[in-house]
Amino acid sequence: MNLNRRSLLQATAASFALPALxxxxxxxxxxxxxxxxxLPSWDPTVGLSAVNPTIQGFYLSVxxxxxxxxxxxxxxxxxxxxxxxxxxxxxxSMTVREGVTWHDGSxxxxxxVAWSLARAADEKTGNxxxxxxxxxxxxxxxxxxxxxxxVRFEPTVFKWMYFLTGFVLPKAYYEKVGAEGFEAAPIGxxxxxxxxxxxxxxxxxxxxxxxxxxxPEFDTVTIKFVTDATSRVAEIESxxxxxxxxxxxxxxxxxKGTAGLAGIAAPISDIGMIFFNDIDAMLDxxxxxxxxxxxxxxxxxxxxxxxYGVPIDTLETPEYLAFDxxxxxxxxxxxxxxxxxASGFSPENPVKFTIQTTRGFKPKDYEIIQAIVGLWRKxxxxxxxEVYEIAKHFELRAADQLAPAAFYNWGNSVGDxxxxxxxxxxxxxxxxxxxxxxxxxxxxxxxxxxxxxKRIAGWKDxxxxxxxxxxxxxxxxxxxxxxxxxxxxxxxxxSGALLPYLMTRA
Amino acid sequence: xxxxxxxxxxxxxTAITLIGVAVIVFVVIRVVxxxxxxxxxxxxxxxxxxDRLKALYGFDKSIxxxxxxxxxxxxxxxxxxxxxxxxxxxxxxxxxxxxxxxLSLMALVMAVIGGGLAALTGTRLRGGRVEGAIDVAxxxxxxxxxxxxxxxxxxxFGVLWPVFHISGRISPALDLPFATNFYLIESILxxxxxLLADLLAHMLLPALALAIPLAAIIAQLLKQSLKETMxxxxxxxxxxxxxxxxxxxxxxxxxxxxxxxxxxxxxxxxFLIGGTVIIERLFSYEGLGNMAIDAVINRxxxxxxxxxxxFAVIFTGVNLVVDLAYAALNPRLxxx
Numbered sequence: 001m002n003l004n005r006r007s008l009l010q011a012t013a014a015s016f017a018l019p020a021l022x023x024x025x026x027x028x029x030x031x032x033x034x035x036x037x038x039l040p041s042w043d044p045t046v047g048l049s050a051v052n053p054t055i056q057g058f059y060l061s062v063x064x065x066x067x068x069x070x071x072x073x074x075x076x077x078x079x080x081x082x083x084x085x086x087x088x089x090x091x092x093s094m095t096v097r098e099g100v101t102w103h104d105g106s107x108x109x110x111x112x113v114a115w116s117l118a119r120a121a122d123e124k125t126g127n128x129x130x131x132x133x134x135x136x137x138x139x140x141x142x143x144x145x146x147x148x149x150x151v152r153f154e155p156t157v158f159k160w161m162y163f164l165t166g167f168v169l170p171k172a173y174y175e176k177v178g179a180e181g182f183e184a185a186p187i188g189x190x191x192x193x194x195x196x197x198x199x200x201x202x203x204x205x206x207x208x209x210x211x212x213x214x215x216p217e218f219d220t221v222t223i224k225f226v227t228d229a230t231s232r233v234a235e236i237e238s239x240x241x242x243x244x245x246x247x248x249x250x251x252x253x254x255x256k257g258t259a260g261l262a263g264i265a266a267p268i269s270d271i272g273m274i275f276f277n278d279i280d281a282m283l284d285x286x287x288x289x290x291x292x293x294x295x296x297x298x299x300x301x302x303x304x305x306x307x308y309g310v311p312i313d314t315l316e317t318p319e320y321l322a323f324d325x326x327x328x329x330x331x332x333x334x335x336x337x338x339x340x341x342a343s344g345f346s347p348e349n350p351v352k353f354t355i356q357t358t359r360g361f362k363p364k365d366y367e368i369i370q371a372i373v374g375l376w377r378k379x380x381x382x383x384x385x386e387v388y389e390i391a392k393h394f395e396l397r398a399a400d401q402l403a404p405a406a407f408y409n410w411g412n413s414v415g416d417x418x419x420x421x422x423x424x425x426x427x428x429x430x431x432x433x434x435x436x437x438x439x440x441x442x443x444x445x446x447x448x449x450x451x452x453x454k455r456i457a458g459w460k461d462x463x464x465x466x467x468x469x470x471x472x473x474x475x476x477x478x479x480x481x482x483x484x485x486x487x488x489x490x491x492x493x494x495s496g497a498l499l500p501y502l503m504t505r506a
Numbered sequence: 507x508x509x510x511x512x513x514x515x516x517x518x519x520t521a522i523t524l525i526g527v528a529v530i531v532f533v534v535i536r537v538v539x540x541x542x543x544x545x546x547x548x549x550x551x552x553x554x555x556x557d558r559l560k561a562l563y564g565f566d567k568s569i570x571x572x573x574x575x576x577x578x579x580x581x582x583x584x585x586x587x588x589x590x591x592x593x594x595x596x597x598x599x600x601x602x603x604x605x606x607x608x609l610s611l612m613a614l615v616m617a618v619i620g621g622g623l624a625a626l627t628g629t630r631l632r633g634g635r636v637e638g639a640i641d642v643a644x645x646x647x648x649x650x651x652x653x654x655x656x657x658x659x660x661x662x663f664g665v666l667w668p669v670f671h672i673s674g675r676i677s678p679a680l681d682l683p684f685a686t687n688f689y690l691i692e693s694i695l696x697x698x699x700x701l702l703a704d705l706l707a708h709m710l711l712p713a714l715a716l717a718i719p720l721a722a723i724i725a726q727l728l729k730q731s732l733k734e735t736m737x738x739x740x741x742x743x744x745x746x747x748x749x750x751x752x753x754x755x756x757x758x759x760x761x762x763x764x765x766x767x768x769x770x771x772x773x774x775x776x777f778l779i780g781g782t783v784i785i786e787r788l789f790s791y792e793g794l795g796n797m798a799i800d801a802v803i804n805r806x807x808x809x810x811x812x813x814x815x816x817f818a819v820i821f822t823g824v825n826l827v828v829d830l831a832y833a834a835l836n837p838r839l840x841x842x
Contacts, residue, residue: 040804041591047589047590047592048545048589051546128555130558131552200602200796200797201674201792222678227799230660230788231673231788234660234664234665234672237665238668239668240664240672240673390545391541391803395541398547430547
């Protein structure tokens with residue numbers, strides 16, 4: 001092309017027509033998704049990204065976990081078609097799916113599984129879940145079977161195979177290109193292959209025609225990283241993107257019925273909760289119980305979250321294995337006042353403590369705490385709100401220095417009680433701030449419980465004990481709003497991962 | 507001699523400033539609450555796991571010891587490794603810098619043209635309704651911050667009349683032949699006007715959001731300078747020679763009125779680069795500012811450190827250039 005004034009003006013004018021914009025009415029050739037977080041790193045097994053629940057959807061598009069997971073969180077055969085312990089729980093055995101290929105066309109083998117597990121267990125690789133993977137050792141691959149010795153019995157080890165860092169990476173390719181080469185050109189066995197990746201901008205995926213689970217519907221998927229919620233709403237409203245998620249519920253309600261757009265809002269595995277730290281006023285059971293009884297969760301969900309939330313009374317949601325619908329903590333402001341009166345408190349002479357919360361990290365987090373403080377005030381609790389960043393929460397929690405009450409959102413996309421009630425409430429865990437020995441004694445035997453039925457029943461008992469003694473204040477299960485054009489059918493995943501593989505043409 | 511002395515002095519103060527920034531930033535980001543290890547802790551991590559992760563990322567050492575290690579690395583061109591992306595910090599920040607520089611320069615050009623035209627028009631038609639209208643528009647442009655202009659522009663040209671891209675730097679579907687990250691410049695050099703058009707369509711709204719407040723400042727200052735210059739004797743003399751009013755403004759008044767505006771543009775350019783942090787986020791533009799916010803959210807200390815140092819280099823560099831340009835243009839400094 002020759003450089004002259006006319007060609008420059010023509011090209012500039014042509015850009016204003018924006019032929020690349022997706023349109024509502026046209027058939028969708030290339031699916032465009034406006035995603036709320038960027039992808040920092042392609043290795044799903046090491047570093048900060050590996051334990052970031054919000055970016056697991058990227059990894060699940062390109063890689064496969066050892067074991068698959070259905071949209072309702074239940075496990076399903078994946079790269080492993082069969083798995084289990086021997087009779088005395090000293091060995092594990094896994095059967096590897098045959099006929100699977102990596103994105104470069106090389107065959108996927110049991111060697112890849114054994115190498116991935118050994119690498120995850122090696123503390124030098126920087127896998128944050130190494131303490132779980134290292135409970136297995138001496139991996140042996142023979143044919144399509146992988147066996148390993150149980151170093152320490154961990155009843156949830158197979159659950160971690162469809163949870164954080166539980167991905168299978170290509171042994172030969174990784175050893176050939178190294179960590180940097182893999183970061184630059186990652187390959188997996190997943191439904192999509194990485195076509196191009198602009199850090200902080202977008203990732204473009206091409207369908208894996210040889211995917212063992214069936215070729216995805218859309219040949220090309222572009223996922224744009226649009227971190228600002230207003231911009232994401234503008235993206236879908238303008239037709240720049242076909243699918244987006246995590247916008248204010250008011251915007252979701254406004255747009256889901258408009259021409260060409262539809263919405264789907266389903267509960268996900270994230271919950272909102274208030275940690276009680278066993279210090280100051282929280283050592284008084286009456287104060288804790290009153291603090292729980294005085295909160296009208298249903299009202300909060302209806303008024304502040306536009307109804308998009310599920311009130312919960314334990315740290316287990318209905319999708320979790322140890323959910324027990326019979327455990328309830330009803331809203332009872334009169335009962336709360338009576339309990340506080342027994343401890344010498346009243347609206348005129350309130351018990352005082354600090355409650356910490358994030359602001360804008362989760363939908364209406366600060367407003368929810370404001371509402372709770374208002375409800376507490378009516379029964380005789382005066383809580384002072386302290387706003388902090390989520391990073392500070394993590395640091396304070398790890399150091400057991402949270403305020404007597406602290407708002408947080410807990411995610412548990414594997415649905416096991418150890419990764420919700422267990423780690424949140426077991427005193428020795430760095431995630432728990434409730435360190436009283438009675439609860440530690442109840443939880444401790446469950447970590448190594450080999451009988452699954454007994455284990456789940458034990459966790460239900462723990463949940464009941466926690467609810468009866470008001471050791472934590474569970475609030476609600478979050479609902480994830482997804483907006484999409486009518487030409488796309490979106491299947492939500494209870495883990496919160498937005499998966500292009502589950503999207504089809506309507 | 508005086509000019510040389512000025513240059514040497516400014517280079518010395520620039521170096522001291524950068525060292526100071528490096529020390530302060532290094533210490534501050536390590537003592538403020540929220541550390542990356544706490545964010546990385548998986549459920550069930552033990553104290554031993556925490557210690558292992560700290561050692562892996564070098565946070566098990568004292569802050570002075572960490573600083574010494576960091577300085578030793580910097581001397582060898584190694585600014586550390588990003589915790590979140592596990593990539594070398596230097597490569598990451600230099601990779602994003604061109605996007606931010608191109609956006610900032612585009613905004614600067616738009617601001618200079620817009621602000622300059624407004625000032626010249628206001629001066630030419632001073633005392634009338636046009637000047638009044640320009641003053642009102644200036645006031646509005648100044649009183650609304652750049653991110654709000656961004657939201658207005660997204661609403662207008664992204665949603666109501668969707669003619670421009672509202673996110674990203676370039677369309678993902680395009681094949682990019684670029685060897686550097688200076689996409690705009692390279693697309694011109696390669697005569698790829700299809701890519702240039704796409705880049706401009708992405709860049710126009712964020713650049714405009716950044717440019718509007720700066721254009722207003724330039725217009726205000728340049729108009730004021732022009733007004734003052736228009737009353738000077740040599741301008742009156744030009745009028746008596748029969749020059750038209752436009753010629754008087756362009757040939758006589760403008761060259762002298764430009765000097766204070768030049769200084770302002772230099773100073774404001776650094777603020778403009780600072781403004782890209784929010785604007786890049788709003789428009790999902792893959793620049794340094796957007797990366798800075800992610801780095802802060804993730805408490806990616808090495809990356810924060812690298813970005814701040816680079817911003818400091820840009821700020822001090824621009825100020826240095828402006829000071830030297832001013833010194834070169836100022837006869838008193840030039841001749842001692």
